[in-house]
Amino acid sequence: MNNPDTPVVLSVVIPALDEARAIVTTLDRLVAQDAVDEVLVVDNGSTDGTRRIVAEYAIRNPKVVLVEEDRRGVARARNTGLDVARGEFLARTDADTLVAENWGEVVRRYLTEHPGTAALTGLTTYYDSPVGFLLELGYRIQIRRGKLGGQVGNLHGPNMAIRRSAWEQVRDDTSTRPDVVDDLDLALCLSKRGLRIDQLLDMRAETSARRRHTSPRRWWDFQLSGLRTIQAQGFHVLPYHRFFIVMAWFAHTAQWPLYRFWDFDRRRFTVRRSTARAFPLAGQA
Incomplete structure (x- = not known):
């Protein structure tokens, strides 16, 4: 486990449920980044060996911490991870998502240089889709039209970050109901308090298209x-x-x-x- 006396700027929280096939690749991408100080995998009751894989990975990589949250639900797992995380900036991604190699650096730099921004979200594409190029093409068209980037009203769970100070303001407002969308819910909680969310064009990640x-x-x-x-x-x-x-x-x-x-x-x-x-x-x- 990390030394509790070591300063932590950026923590990354990963809710995980039965992600044994993908979690190692996701962790490899994160621990390789100097800008990422801490990675917390919140196991949400996995039965496929995810917990064991992460525990063994944490022994070899002191940045990684295994957290357990047996109450099912992405929001519950996310909240538990954000509460335990020690960073000034708290990022979140998914267990089957590959963040860009400069992802942590982008998050840290922007939140440091823009104190008026409470949270960030980026652009996420697919790495395993037969038609993933359509999403990338759509992004390129929208960027050329000036429709992406800047202040937004939503967050994308696999590719987002929030200041600890903002999280502490909205934490009790968030819902853990299973019939609501956790990242949208968090974004609305921020908006209700007048806290700014920015979308960054260079905050990139690739996720699995299995949801499709x-x-x-x-x-x-x-x-x-x-x-x-x-x-x-x-x-x-x-x-x-x-x-x-x-x-x-x-x-x-x-x-x-x-x-x-x-x-x-x-x-x-x-x-x-x-x-x-x-x-x-x-x-x-």
Whole structure:
């Protein structure tokens, strides 16, 4: 475990549930960065060996700390990790996400140079998708149009960071309900207190597209969870919110047939159906 007397500037929290196949690669990318002082993996009741793998990894890499949170839920695991973390800046990513090699440096530099910013989020693409180039193309078009970057109203869980001082302000406002979206909920809590969220174009990460294997019906449930999250924090659901979730559902449904027979490990199509990644859908305990 880290020396408690060692100054910690940037801590990274990783909620994890049955991520034995991906967690080591994710940790390798983080511990290699000098800007990352501490990595906390919050095991959320894994049964596939994730806890053992992380415990053994922590013995070899003192930056890594295994934390256990048996109460299921991404928000619970995230909150436990952020509460335990010692850094002035608290970042979060997913167990199947590969942050860019300069990710920690980007987070530390921006939060140091912009004291008025409470939280950050970046751009996240896919590393194992047959149509991932479409997302990257969309980003490039939006960047050229000046539509990305600057102050925003949302956060993306696999690619975000928050000041400790901001987290301490909103921590008790956050919801751990299983039928709300944890990163949107946190963003709304920040917005209610007038705390600024910035999107950085050079804060990059790549995540797994396994969530795209989720059926259209369950994906629609997840989209509805977004509206429920807005209402739960006391905001009004506006027409553009409903329009957005309908468009997001259509986009997912159009791609879903491709993912049903996509082998995420071998990166090729197969007649065997692949397994969807656990996804925080509405009503999931």
